[in-house]
Amino acid sequence: MTGGGPGGAAGPPRHVYVHVPFCARRCSYCDFAIAVRRDTPVAEYVDGIRRELMLRMPRRTVDQTTCVADTVYLGGGTPSRLGAGGITALLDVLRERIQVAPGAEVTLEANPDDITPAAVGAWVAAGVNRLSLGAQSFDDEVLRWMHRTHTARDIAQSVETLRDGGIGSISLDLIFALPAQLGRDWDRDIGAALALAPGHLSLYGLTIEDHTPLAHWVGRGEAREAPEGEFEAEFLRAHDIAVSAGYQHYEVSNFARAGSASRHNSAYWSGAGYLGLGPAAHGYDGAVRRWNIAPYAEWLRCVRDGRDPIAGSEDLTETNIVTERLYLQLRTATGMVIPTDHRSVVEAWSHVGWAILQGDRFRLTPLGWLRMDALVAELDIASKSLLGLDLWRCHN
Ligand code: SF4
Numbered sequence: 001m002t003g004g005g006p007g008g009a010a011g012p013p014r015h016v017y018v019h020v021p022f023c024a025r026r027c028s029y030c031d032f033a034i035a036v037r038r039d040t041p042v043a044e045y046v047d048g049i050r051r052e053l054m055l056r057m058p059r060r061t062v063d064q065t066t067c068v069a070d071t072v073y074l075g076g077g078t079p080s081r082l083g084a085g086g087i088t089a090l091l092d093v094l095r096e097r098i099q100v101a102p103g104a105e106v107t108l109e110a111n112p113d114d115i116t117p118a119a120v121g122a123w124v125a126a127g128v129n130r131l132s133l134g135a136q137s138f139d140d141e142v143l144r145w146m147h148r149t150h151t152a153r154d155i156a157q158s159v160e161t162l163r164d165g166g167i168g169s170i171s172l173d174l175i176f177a178l179p180a181q182l183g184r185d186w187d188r189d190i191g192a193a194l195a196l197a198p199g200h201l202s203l204y205g206l207t208i209e210d211h212t213p214l215a216h217w218v219g220r221g222e223a224r225e226a227p228e229g230e231f232e233a234e235f236l237r238a239h240d241i242a243v244s245a246g247y248q249h250y251e252v253s254n255f256a257r258a259g260s261a262s263r264h265n266s267a268y269w270s271g272a273g274y275l276g277l278g279p280a281a282h283g284y285d286g287a288v289r290r291w292n293i294a295p296y297a298e299w300l301r302c303v304r305d306g307r308d309p310i311a312g313s314e315d316l317t318e319t320n321i322v323t324e325r326l327y328l329q330l331r332t333a334t335g336m337v338i339p340t341d342h343r344s345v346v347e348a349w350s351h352v353g354w355a356i357l358q359g360d361r362f363r364l365t366p367l368g369w370l371r372m373d374a375l376v377a378e379l380d381i382a383s384k385s386l387l388g389l390d391l392w393r394c395h396n
Pocket residue numbers: 022023025026027030031032034076077078111134395396
């Protein structure tokens with residue numbers, strides 16, 4: 001890795017993402033690069049990460065080439081499947097090459113069924129200070145339909161265990177726009193999430209991805225995608241409820257109380273560079289995006305053979321960078337400077353409630369986010385081939 005992103009500092013990346021692919025069971029809507037394992041091969045995986053790190057950052061000396069991380073994000077998959085000792089070992093391995101800065105944000109994605117007092121104690125001792133919990137719903141019937149391995153009660157219990165164990169920075173994930181047949185009460189679910197007072201909420205719209213159990217159900221006529229109007233209605237309803245409860249809707253899918261926005265994801269949205277480790281992990285250095293081999297066994301074989309597990313890379317053209325920056329800026333509440341020659345376009349958006357003008361800047365409203373592709377196309381300064389970057393996908 002060399003160089004920071006357009007919004008990041010020059011030099012080695014200051015943000016590290018580690019993909020932990022293991023899950024107990026595949027959720028009905030999930031097409032991510034995961035490895036379903038009843039018994040998680042903790043030592044084997046951590047050794048694989050160690051090997052990848054040594055390959056990618058062979059220098060041991062602490063000098064100007066050393067990566068100092070302001071944020072570390074352990075995502076998946078279900079990283080909490082590594083358990084108490086596995087997360088400790090993984091963070092120890094990272095520290096062999098990466099200096100985790102004092103005050104760094106260290107996030108662990110977890111499922112409620114992995115949260116125990118002993119695990120939380122070990123994670124805190126290892127440096128974890130933020131936890132993103134895959135709740136998805138507080139309706140047990142819906143959770144069963146999703147193939148989740150936890151109940152609504154487990155979610156509340158986990159939040160209590162996390163707080164008792166010293167992790168106060170908690171994010172909850174919920175999924176909206178479920179098939180109408182489930183009779184899911186969205187207001188009740190948001191209410192149940194807010195009753196737990198998390199600092200952060202991530203809300204994702206359900207999408208039907210190929211080769212998932214959900215896609216098969218839809219193919220057989222056993223499930224039907226929520227109508228578009230329902231998607232919009234639930235998104236806007238979530239915005240109203242969360243904002244009334246004191247959260248800022250700071251990015252299309254994310255809400256936070258003051259001081260609780262995700263620093264790691266905010267770095268992505270600012271265009272900063274990041275190092276990605278593990279199967280399917282992506283990395284970015286401000287000019288080149290690279291991604292790793294996705295299947296766990298292949299990634300492991302590669303790093304054991306002493307080969308860089310890269311699956312592909314892309315040199316970003318000027319047009320790519322302009323388009324991506326446009327999307328990244330527009331998806332956040334920070335917005336962007338009104339492009340020269342497009343003030344009248346943006347003013348027209350503001351008149352119909354799709355944008356808010358603030359001096360020489362503007363930001364999209366939730367109504368604007370719902371039609372972001374069309375609005376970006378209207379600005380006519382992006383690459384048409386890059387329109388449609390996915391805004392709504394859930395990642396745990
Ligand atoms: S949604 Fe998350 S927990 Fe479920 S299978 Fe996918 S990665 Fe695993």
